[in-house]
Amino acid sequence: GAVVSQHPSRVICKSGTSVKIECRSLDFQATTMFWYRQFPKQSLMLMATSNEGSKATYEQGVEKDKFLINHASLTLSTLTVTSAHPEDSSFYICSARGAAVAESSYNEQFFGPGTRLTVL
Amino acid sequence: QKEVEQDPGPLSVPEGAIVSLNCTYSNSAFQYFMWYRQYSRKGPELLMYTYSSGNKEDGRFTAQVDKSSKYISLFIRDSQPSDSATYLCAMAGWAGNTPLVFGKGTRLSVIA
Numbered sequence: 001g002a003v004v005s006q007h008p009s010r011v012i013c014k015s016g017t018s019v020k021i022e023c024r025s026l027d028f029q030a031t032t033m034f035w036y037r038q039f040p041k042q043s044l045m046l047m048a049t050s051n052e053g054s055k056a057t058y059e060q061g062v063e064k065d066k067f068l069i070n071h072a073s074l075t076l077s078t079l080t081v082t083s084a085h086p087e088d089s090s091f092y093i094c095s096a097r098g099a100a101v102a103e104s105s106y107n108e109q110f111f112g113p114g115t116r117l118t119v120l
Numbered sequence: 121q122k123e124v125e126q127d128p129g130p131l132s133v134p135e136g137a138i139v140s141l142n143c144t145y146s147n148s149a150f151q152y153f154m155w156y157r158q159y160s161r162k163g164p165e166l167l168m169y170t171y172s173s174g175n176k177e178d179g180r181f182t183a184q185v186d187k188s189s190k191y192i193s194l195f196i197r198d199s200q201p202s203d204s205a206t207y208l209c210a211m212a213g214w215a216g217n218t219p220l221v222f223g224k225g226t227r228l229s230v231i232a
Contacts, residue, residue, distance in 0.1 A: 006163075034219065041128070043208060043224040044164070093163050109220060111156075111163035 002028045004096045006112035013084055014120055021079045021115045023094030029074035030096035034109065035067075038091040050077055084119045091116050123147050126209055126223030135232050139196040143209035143223045146190065150211040150221075153185050155194045158206045158225065167207075168194070199230045 003026040013019050023033060032051050036044040048064075050056040050071035058064045068080040077096075081088055095109040126143045133139055141155075152171045156164035168183045170176045170192075176183045184193040196203055209223040 004163075041227075043126075043222045046219055049219060091161070095163075108166065108169070111165065113163045114161065116161065 002026070002096070002098075002110045004030075004094065004110045004112040006094055006115050008115060009113060010116045010118075012118045012120065015085050016083055019081045019084055019117060021081075021092055021094075021117075023077045023079070023096065023112050025075045025096040025110070028096075028098050028110075030077070030098060031074065032097045033071055033077040034095045034097075035069060035077075035079050036093045036095070038093060038114075044093060047079075081117065084117070086119045089117055089119045123221050124209065124211060124223045127226055128224045130227040130229060132229045132231060133199055135199060135201060135230055137199050137230070139199050139203070139228060139230075141194040141196075141207050141209075141226050141228070143192050144190055145192075145211055147211070147213075147221075148190075149213045152212040153183070153192045154210040154212075154220070155181075155183055156208045156210060156222075158208060160205075164208060199228075201230050201232045204229045 005024045007022045011019055034049050035047045037047050038044050046059050047062045048056045048058045048069050050069050052071050052074050056069035066082055071077040091114050093114040095111045097107050097109045124145045154169040155167045157167050158164040170183050170185050173185050173187045180197045182195040206225040206227045208225040210220040212218045212220050
């Protein structure tokens with residue numbers, strides 16, 4: 001399958017700082033990227049959906065001013081956690097999807113390896 | 121009621137056992153059904169997907185979908201210690217671009 005990378009894999013920061021996480025599709029053009037958050041022993045919770053060149057669509061309860069998403073190219077999306085606090089500590093995972101082949105066909109999402117954020 | 125329900129386990133089985141993992145759902149619009157495997161501190165990887173009722177087999181894995189009961193299953197035959205991971209079911213609507221809705225995941229441990 002296609003490869004999606006994330007950087008950094010782990011970050012530790014002080015409360016109040018901002019952290020940027022990059023998500024790259026290495027061998028395909030990702031027209032849509034998704035950002036998820038996963039707390040320990042919990043499932044993946046969708047935070048936002050971003051389409052290249054458009055503003056991200058945020059899920060209910062996710063602060064768009066706190067979690068800034070930029071999808072400036074077909075291979076790169078970034079998530080910036082602004083003024084991070086300890087409660088933002090979590091595992092952040094992105095996924096990428098190419099253009100749909102047909103309306104009725106399943107369009108697979110490929111997941112990155114995740115970024116573990118710890119806010120002290 | 122959540123859209124997708126999955127027993128979080130944990131589930132512990134001896135090596136060689138047959139494992140059955142299940143999810144139920146409430147949204148009739150779901151047409152695509154996926155199973156992902158997630159190792160600790162890693163991103164999920166797609167194991168199998170189906171879009172119709174019935175069985176789909178891939179090696180030791182069999183995915184089963186019963187749309188009438190809104191129930192899906194993943195069977196693992198001859199389970200191995202390397203199968204120890206969290207298994208997440210996920211579903212999506214008919215259009216290929218709808219977001220996935222995940223179950224909570226079931227933690228599986230296969231004991232040698």
